[in-house]
Amino acid sequence: MIPYRVPQIKRLGPARLTAGLDDRRRMDLPAHRAMHGTAPKMGSEELADLADEVDLRGRGGAAFPFSRKIRAVITKRSETVVLVNAAEGEPASSKDMMLLTRTPHLVIEGALLAAGAIGAKQVVIATAAGGMGQASVAAAVEERGAGDRVRVVGIRERFISGEGGALVRAVNGQVGEPPGRKVRASESGVGGLPTLLSNAETFAQLAVLTILGPERYADVGTAREPGTVLLTVGGSAGAPAVVEVATGTPLYAVLDMCRASPGEGVLVGGYHGAWIHPAAAEVATVSRQGIADAGGQLGAGIILPLGGETCPLGETVRVARYLAAQSSGQCGPCRLGLPDVARSMAALITGSATALDELRRRAAGVRGRGACFHPDGTARFVLSALEAFPDDIEEHLLRGSCGRPVHGVLPLPEEATEPEVRLAVDWTRCQGHGLCAKLAPDLVQLDEHGYPIFIGETVPPQLQRLARRAVEMCPALALRLN
Template sequence: MSARTAVLPPVACFGEPRLTAGFDEFGSLDLAAHEEVHGPLEPLTINTLLRLAEEIRLTGRGGAGFPFARKLKAVLESARRQQLPPVVVVNATEGEPASRKDKALLTRAPHLILDGAALVAYALDADEIVIGVADDGVGEEPLAAALREREMPVETGIVTVPHRFISGEGGALVRGINGEAHIPPGVKKRASDSGVSGLPTLLSNAETFAQLALAARVGPAGYASVGTEKEPGTVLLTIGGAAGQPAVVECPTGTPLADVLQLCDAPAGPGVLVGGYHGKWITPEAAAEAEVSRAGLAKVGGTLGAGIILPLGPNTCPLGEVAQVVRYLAGESAGQCGPCRLGLPELARAADLVVTGATDADTVRNAAGVVKGRGACSHPDGTGRFATSAMEVFAADVVAHAKRDGCGRKVVGQLGLPAAAQEIKRRLAVDWSRCDGHGLCAHVVPEFIRLDGNGFPSFPPTPVPGWLERGAQKAVRMCPALALSLSDE
């Protein structure tokens, strides 16, 4: 089985398909099928493109939801001010393990993405288009095949990046394209001022470009014929978690979330994660009330984010699932600023302690509060949002773990983490007959080991996360009393 077949779920649609048009008939659309389904596309001037983006209220579909017209204006003004040619970057990396929507477009409708990129490059008089994809073997070959079938208005290349959560961050992608490490820059920078090769750069998500290509064909009125008034059109969602029939779903904005979950045989269970790993948890009651849109999900305390919807089933431990993802996110950080290097491991430690019943939800909230607004990118804030919303939705489970030695359910891994992230099997142990409370271990690996009120090492009775194993090994070697050991479960 190819990586492409193994990774991609089925695709479903509410109403008339747009982005997913032709999927049922052709499966994957080559150039001839694409033109048969979507029709011709004429270039647009920059003023026409700006009006179009504004009239359809197009926002980025990668998570932040930034207005696309504002990005266009910023790049245009920067290019004119600096008298430099801009670059167009398509972010199709989709580093979040639970997400599949961009991969569905890359493998089944790559020409729709290329159409959008070509429109923008022509309108901006750009010098180059760069498309970033993950090195997971899913999107690069279909995209390259599509490029071989057509002519683009400017030189267009594909850059592969490591399939990591943090690699999809905009600044990390620009650095990777520039030949640097695939991590966010240490300071916040605007790609519109200085991005690829130091040039003004328009960077947006793959679905955003595909939506633009659709809108250019049908016009503002046609585009707004479905969806809500303030958020017209359709969105792509990745439905996973405990869904009996996981799928990438295209639906008009305003569609009841409950209908989408029902389509995918996905009961709301104890809670639903909306927006992905940087999103928020909502209750089953909120999920029954919510509509699929940024405003509709915000109304019930959620967020649309990158369109990832992960309901939990009744047969897993919600807090254990949450702690597993927080550990993963801490390990995926760039580790170059304090909030990521120290704050996220502390947040992961707090989540682990809540699972063991050793502390309450305030420990998680406090740890998330320390990193809030302090990172060089949005990773600490997003991780904190994920963890703290879980403390609200699963409040009863927090009490059960504190008073009744757990909820009685195992962690079955429903949130789409890669298998390697779940295989943490090394545990740190203390031989108390040897430990003299020197405290050296807490200095060697402060992210995992703390000293209690008597100066003795204290750490959660959970496996040592992979990103801290090297530090734990060093602590074992340096322990003067030979009291520490690291062993397999």
């Protein structure tokens, strides 16, 4: 299976994850074997010690030590599963799709290596349903004749679909949204079994590490963060690409390679990341510590230079509205707080005198209070714009505009047309209990006689979970969703 269109790659430093891709669109199994060989088999403690030796961290954003994940699973002394998170819900990231599309066997190799070490009988690779990545990795599993051990699951792609709890729920056939309470995959994951869950790049890095050994792996990069990292460079870049970079490489060198300049600022870490000032971007280095020193976080390796032609605050509003709409609607800070944050940001760029303080208050109000980290990440993204673009804020407050249009430099998915969802009442059954208004106060009010009146004609996506609950709990079975 050779895809017609594939993500472009570049590199600064040696080719590790991207080896062999200069003259191939996709590495099939013979090409993979010729380039990388086969990863040696290891026991669980041996593999954990190896990951410790180079401080291998998860590459999905949280940077959790991989060795701790291994040890957390093997202490359960039961059947286990390996789950590869390749569900890139982040619109600005392409690295997982690049790996699955162009070098899928590297991901599978790392996952099977981990499965052998912890005694897992099954590997599950979760990716966006219907995409090139799903087709490519499924073909790679067939090439290996590994269909009895490796299962590929396509899930609906949303911003929150890559969150660990949401991913496990989707793989288990449930709605792919955070469970509302912290359940570690190492305790209960796929099928309720202890699950070793990590990002697609993490497993690819694991394969490279075991094949090269720790000394050769650490030949490049920094002493504290050896090896390479995959970056997705987009935004205003003239030559956007997935770039493999040795850690410690100056960020400006990456931007130059992709024909980009810091412009007004650079968004690092994606839409749960932070804006950094152009001056900070000029001296930053590509590593977790280097980006943190510049005021951001490396996260999943997303680098979005803004350029100077678009309004940075307008771009921030576009993304803030998108993030508010991606809420799973299961907690107040997300369901109500994030739309309020987006509205305050929109009011700020029109020159509202009270919007700035209101925005800070509302963003602070959602942090640390959500059922998952979506409110925290959104608040961090919005508040970082206030720090990165003070001159633009002053212009907007004084004149209601900075004079620049919003070009849509930050990528967002095309809006899919979804069927409208409406609440309805069977009046022959309704007895005016009023429970629906208590369960869904954002959707239902009561009239003077205690009967429901609906707020708005349709139920927005972030409130549909709430609406379903109200329908299920109606004691007279009078409330319905159409």
